[in-house]
Amino acid sequence: MNSRRLWKAIAGCIAILTATLSFSVVAELNNVVAELNNxxxxxxxxxxxxxxxxxxxxxxMLGMDVNTVAAAKELDASVARFEKNFLDLQDFxxxxxxxxxxxxxxxxxxxxxxNVMSKPSKDQAVQVIEESNRLLExxxxxxxAIEVHTNIQAAKLVNLxxxxxxxxxxIAKLYMAQTWGIQRATLDKEMGMAVNEFExxxxxxxxxxxxxxxxxxxxxxVDGQWRFSKAGFKMEKSGTHVPTVISVTxxxxxxxxxKLTGEYADAMVQQVATR
Numbered sequence: 001m002n003s004r005r006l007w008k009a010i011a012g013c014i015a016i017l018t019a020t021l022s023f024s025v026v027a028e029l030n031n032v033v034a035e036l037n038n039x040x041x042x043x044x045x046x047x048x049x050x051x052x053x054x055x056x057x058x059x060x061m062l063g064m065d066v067n068t069v070a071a072a073k074e075l076d077a078s079v080a081r082f083e084k085n086f087l088d089l090q091d092f093x094x095x096x097x098x099x100x101x102x103x104x105x106x107x108x109x110x111x112x113x114x115n116v117m118s119k120p121s122k123d124q125a126v127q128v129i130e131e132s133n134r135l136l137e138x139x140x141x142x143x144x145a146i147e148v149h150t151n152i153q154a155a156k157l158v159n160l161x162x163x164x165x166x167x168x169x170x171i172a173k174l175y176m177a178q179t180w181g182i183q184r185a186t187l188d189k190e191m192g193m194a195v196n197e198f199e200x201x202x203x204x205x206x207x208x209x210x211x212x213x214x215x216x217x218x219x220x221x222v223d224g225q226w227r228f229s230k231a232g233f234k235m236e237k238s239g240t241h242v243p244t245v246i247s248v249t250x251x252x253x254x255x256x257x258x259k260l261t262g263e264y265a266d267a268m269v270q271q272v273a274t275r
Contacts, residue, residue: 039268041092042146042155043261044085046162048105048139050254051082053169055116056132057247060176063120066243079113089142095149101142108135125182132173136166157208158268160201161261164222165254167198172250175233179241195233202226205260210267215260222256225249 055078061071086105093099112131115124143162147155174191177184205211206219229249232242 037092038094038146038149038155039158039265041089041094042143042158042268043162043265045089045139045143045146046159046261047165047258048082048085048089049136049143049163049166050169051078051085052112052132052135052139053166053173054078054254055082055112056128057169057173057176059116059120059128060125060173060180060182061243061247063122063125064176064180064243066176067247070247075116079117082109083113095145097145098142098149101138101145105135105138105142108138122180122182125177125180126184129173129177129182129184136170155268157205157210157264158261161205161257161264164198164201164205164257165261167194167201168250168253168257170194171198171229172246175246176243179243191233195230198226210264212263215263218256218260218263222253222260225253225256229253 055075058071058075058078062068062075086102086109089098090102093102108131112128112135115128115131118124143159147159171191171194174187174194178187178191202219202223206216206223211219229246232246232249235242
């Protein structure tokens, strides 16, 4: 049972039992439900980081005329999902720190949303990239605020795995910018840092003692896809650009890491339920 269904099941039980259980018992059950909701909030806040990069990547692909049908769908879906998640997280806002982080996200999101929904142009690319970076930073602070609030070991794995989703899209975004010839002095450095961070985090996840056999199997698939992507990055250094290949491989990595993040969130739920 995933975290959402488990949360609903327990919430339903509480509604039935409230009339007969003592106040202290009901209060304790409500605390468990709140902590289960933390797992979902952690996952969705982490998804916001990924969406900040995914929108810019899709916008750049449209400007480059690369896989435009898929890119247009990705952009529209990402804008809608970010907005929905933001509203859901506003309802969650459990501490002053989380509320402040959400306000900071909102300030960046308002302008960024307008720009990524506009017709792509090379002249505007640097601005879109910079705004995507600012939205990423604000979303990162939101994740940290929720992680501190949860104070659960498994939350760190949800965060780490969720960042891999983001990095898959950040790497693709930076690759598209390089391929399009966007003049931004830090592009190569940012790309190198993102690649190194992804690789280090993947190694850390593979060594986690909380991994199940299914998680290890999925991580092995991600590792194989990652090696293939890195071969494409090396081709770029010799002047050969394969943006369609990179968009496909990073998309595959994203889907696998999204599934893994959900499994780590389920592990977080189990850790809450058994302590």
